Amino acid sequence: xxxxxxxxxxxxxxxxxxxxxxxxxxxxxxxxGLSTAAPFKSLPVxxxxxxKYSNLSLESHNISVTAAPFTSLPVxxxxxxKSSNLSLESHSISMTAAPFTSLPVxxxxxxKSSNLSLESHSISMTxxxxxxxxxxxxxxxxxxxxxxxxQFTPSGDLNSVNVTWKKGDKLLEGNYLVNATGGxxxxxxxxxxINSKQMGSYSCFFGEKKQQxxxxxxxxxxxxxQNKPLITYLGDSVVLMCKCQDCLPLNWTWYGGNGSVQxxxxxxxxxxxxxxxxxxxxxxxxxxxxxxxxxxxxLCHAIFELGESEGHVKLVVLSYxxxxxxxxxxxxxxxxxxxxxxxxxxYTQKKKKPSDDGKEFEQGEQLKLDDSNGIENSGPRHRxxxxxxx
Amino acid sequence: xxxxxxxxxGGWGWMVVLSAFFQSALVxxxxxxxxxxxxxxxxxxxxxxxxxxxxxxxxxxxxxFGSPVGSALSTKFGPRPAxxxxxxxxxxxxLLASFATSLTHLxxxxxLLSGSGWALTFTPTLAxxxxxxxxxxxxxxxxxxxxxxxxxxxxxxxxxxxxxxYAWRGALLLVSALSLHLVAxxxxxxxxxxxxxxxxxxxxxxITSLLRHGPFLRYTVALTLINTGYFIPYVHLVAHxxxxxxxxxxxxxxxxxxxxxxxxGRVASGWLGDAVPGPxxxxxxxxxxxxxxxxxxxxxxxxxxxxxxxxxxxxxxxxALTPVAFSVLPELVGTGKxxxxxxxxxxxxxxxxxxxxxxxxxxxxxxxxxMAAVFYHGGCRGELI
Numbered sequence: 001x002x003x004x005x006x007x008x009x010x011x012x013x014x015x016x017x018x019x020x021x022x023x024x025x026x027x028x029x030x031x032x033g034l035s036t037a038a039p040f041k042s043l044p045v046x047x048x049x050x051x052k053y054s055n056l057s058l059e060s061h062n063i064s065v066t067a068a069p070f071t072s073l074p075v076x077x078x079x080x081x082k083s084s085n086l087s088l089e090s091h092s093i094s095m096t097a098a099p100f101t102s103l104p105v106x107x108x109x110x111x112k113s114s115n116l117s118l119e120s121h122s123i124s125m126t127x128x129x130x131x132x133x134x135x136x137x138x139x140x141x142x143x144x145x146x147x148x149x150x151q152f153t154p155s156g157d158l159n160s161v162n163v164t165w166k167k168g169d170k171l172l173e174g175n176y177l178v179n180a181t182g183g184x185x186x187x188x189x190x191x192x193x194i195n196s197k198q199m200g201s202y203s204c205f206f207g208e209k210k211q212q213x214x215x216x217x218x219x220x221x222x223x224x225x226q227n228k229p230l231i232t233y234l235g236d237s238v239v240l241m242c243k244c245q246d247c248l249p250l251n252w253t254w255y256g257g258n259g260s261v262q263x264x265x266x267x268x269x270x271x272x273x274x275x276x277x278x279x280x281x282x283x284x285x286x287x288x289x290x291x292x293x294x295x296x297x298x299l300c301h302a303i304f305e306l307g308e309s310e311g312h313v314k315l316v317v318l319s320y321x322x323x324x325x326x327x328x329x330x331x332x333x334x335x336x337x338x339x340x341x342x343x344x345x346x347y348t349q350k351k352k353k354p355s356d357d358g359k360e361f362e363q364g365e366q367l368k369l370d371d372s373n374g375i376e377n378s379g380p381r382h383r384x385x386x387x388x389x390x
Numbered sequence: 391x392x393x394x395x396x397x398x399x400g401g402w403g404w405m406v407v408l409s410a411f412f413q414s415a416l417v418x419x420x421x422x423x424x425x426x427x428x429x430x431x432x433x434x435x436x437x438x439x440x441x442x443x444x445x446x447x448x449x450x451x452x453x454x455f456g457s458p459v460g461s462a463l464s465t466k467f468g469p470r471p472a473x474x475x476x477x478x479x480x481x482x483x484x485l486l487a488s489f490a491t492s493l494t495h496l497x498x499x500x501x502l503l504s505g506s507g508w509a510l511t512f513t514p515t516l517a518x519x520x521x522x523x524x525x526x527x528x529x530x531x532x533x534x535x536x537x538x539x540x541x542x543x544x545x546x547x548x549x550x551x552x553x554x555x556y557a558w559r560g561a562l563l564l565v566s567a568l569s570l571h572l573v574a575x576x577x578x579x580x581x582x583x584x585x586x587x588x589x590x591x592x593x594x595x596x597i598t599s600l601l602r603h604g605p606f607l608r609y610t611v612a613l614t615l616i617n618t619g620y621f622i623p624y625v626h627l628v629a630h631x632x633x634x635x636x637x638x639x640x641x642x643x644x645x646x647x648x649x650x651x652x653x654x655g656r657v658a659s660g661w662l663g664d665a666v667p668g669p670x671x672x673x674x675x676x677x678x679x680x681x682x683x684x685x686x687x688x689x690x691x692x693x694x695x696x697x698x699x700x701x702x703x704x705x706x707x708x709x710a711l712t713p714v715a716f717s718v719l720p721e722l723v724g725t726g727k728x729x730x731x732x733x734x735x736x737x738x739x740x741x742x743x744x745x746x747x748x749x750x751x752x753x754x755x756x757x758x759x760x761m762a763a764v765f766y767h768g769g770c771r772g773e774l775i
Contacts, residue, residue: 228554230557231554231555231556231557231560232557233557233559233560236559239433318556318557318560322556322560323556323559323560323561323563323564324563326563326564326567327563327564327566327567330564330567330568330570331567331570334567334570334571334573334574337571337574337577338474338573338574338577341574341577341578342577345580
């Protein structure tokens with residue numbers, strides 16, 4: 001019976017509707033969360049109006065830590081009005097620690113307009129795991145407001161906890177808020193990320209007997225090159241591709257070269273290199289007339305507003321001789337096999353009927369199916385067949 | 391002039407089984423595993439997958455339609471020259487394909503050239519095998535045809551490895567070298583003359599007498615119908631499973647299960663065909679009826695366990711009918727005319743195969759399975775007559 005034909009795969013469904021519902025649900029839960037604050041006594045209230053850059057997104061990241069309860073704290077309320085096209089991202093990391101005493105608390109109420117997207121992440125840590133670094137990677141593509149929140153549950157006194165923020169190794173002054181509700185210490189730091197200078201590692205430190213640390217790593221999106229090396233042959237042409245999953249870089253550039261020297265490709269536009277890309281999130285480099293020198297690792301640079309990212313593609317150029325040698329070896333093996341089989345057959349025929357001088361050659365390699373050959377062959381073959389059946 | 395009165399049923403026949411095993415592996419195993427190359431072709435030639443899959447379709451079509459030519463040649467000159475030429479043609483086709491610069495180039499070299507090579511190898515080998523056996527024919531057939539299933543398991547990872555190390559050009563070159571072993575397999579096919587040979591005459595006379603042979607014609611029609619239904623389940627099983635909510639990996643795994651039970655079915659049915667006395671055609675009827683029933687149950691089965699059981703059963707029965715189908719033919723037309731007979735059957739049933747998959751694509755889910763079941767029943771009715 002015949003062989004299997006290829007299978008047709010089904011079409012994949014798309015989920016735009018589901019995404020919209022999810023966002024709507026999250027937004028509703030955020031508003032609900034902000035309104036349920038813990039009860040507190042009368043406290044000084046500071047109102048602050050902040051004007052924001054337009055077209056900025058707000059990202060809020062929390063780090064929270066499990067710990068013991070704490071007493072009532074002064075509360076500061078903050079009202080902010082925002083412009084449109086803002087997104088709110090909220091990320092949390094939690095850690096366990098000792099309790100602390102009353103601390104100034106700042107609450108923030110934010111009213112949002114439409115086009116809001118909300119992201120909320122949280123990591124929790126217990127006191128047994130305080131040796132493990134608590135880190136969170138955040139991928140940013142466009143300039144936005146980023147809100148980093150650390151939640152810390154201390155085991156001892158709330159007041160004795162010292163809260164600091166650092167970017168890299170530099171201590172950050174001012175604009176971070178500390179809140180204490182229900183036994184958990186919250187600290188929040190807002191960063192307006194406009195260019196690559198604001199990207200990097202931000203850490204919150206809770207100073208106690210043992211310092212607890214949570215880190216947020218702000219990075220640009222990663223680019224996927226190709227993990228496996230691309231094999232090509234001399235004189236052939238190849239297409240190198242770099243792709244970014246969910247991001248849209250401003251620009252792509254290609255660099256190639258052997259060793260440490262990185263030479264930009266395509267700068268003098270020529271036939272050998274053609275850079276193209278069907279969609280904004282991918283780039284293709286077509287190289288024609290490959291030679292040995294084209295071997296090596298190629299880098300595709302994606303330029304974002306907030307920095308650069310790169311992917312690697314490794315190219316290997318082989319000569320035709322490499323598989324050809326294997327081919328010749330196998331062909332020689334087949335010839336030997338055929339010769340062995342035919343010789344064995346002749347040998348057994350000769351052993352059985354030494355007097356019979358009919359030849360039973362079929363030259364398999366140089367077969368010419370002309371009539372004379374056919375007639376010749378059928379005669380002796382029939383004579384031999386008595387001995388068949390070993 | 392010494393002609394054997396009876397097929398030897400053993401002896402050198404087992405070497406022919408070995409040769410047929412490797413041949414079915416090299417012909418159909420390569421065809422089935424070619425899918426890994428298609429991904430590379432889509433990227434290299436920037437053509438849609440549908441156009442690339444035509445390569446395999448052309449190859450299979452040429453192999454089937456060219457079967458009468460293969461059988462005519464092997465009647466006239468014996469199976470050995472035909473198969474060895476076929477092996478060289480196949481290897482040549484793959485060799486030329488490694489230099490391809492366009493998809494048309496591949497259609498011609500792999501589809502046409504290698505396809506005709508396959509046509510010259512497969513049919514003569516199976517026919518030669520059935521001449522070597524009479525009592526144990528079904529078993530020999532079953533064993534030889536297991537080569538198809540086993541090679542699909544081996545060749546798919548092998549081809550992927552070749553692609554990773556040599557890219558598709560080098561990999562095609564090495565597959566060509568692999569196909570050269572068909573020549574070695576051909577060398578193993580020692581010709582056999584049986585008592586009927588001088589009586590039935592040359593290929594022209596054989597073909598005309600076959601076309602006037604009533605039971606042979608009915609058998610051909612029956613096999614065509616069976617062949618029409620044969621591929622529908624394989625083509626649509628994965629889609630059917632995905633519709634029911636299965637993930638891709640378990641669905642593919644279920645296909646492997648079908649392949650394994652297909653293998654087991656072939657050998658078991660081969661053994662059974664020889665162990666049970668009486669005409670083999672009755673067994674063919676049994677397997678086709680069972681397959682039809684199983685297929686009719688597919689739309690009803692929803693639970694995973696039911697589907698797994700059904701797939702295993704389908705694999706077993708459809709594998710089981712293959713060796714029996716080939717074994718019925720010698721009984722029908724006699725071992726003298728077997729080469730031509732098999733060639734004609736292959737050619738006609740290929741029409742069914744070509745029609746089956748597109749036809750089934752038109753209907754909805756349930757009608758597909760029903761269609762397949764109907765085809766099988768038609769086949770078994772043919773057997774009844």
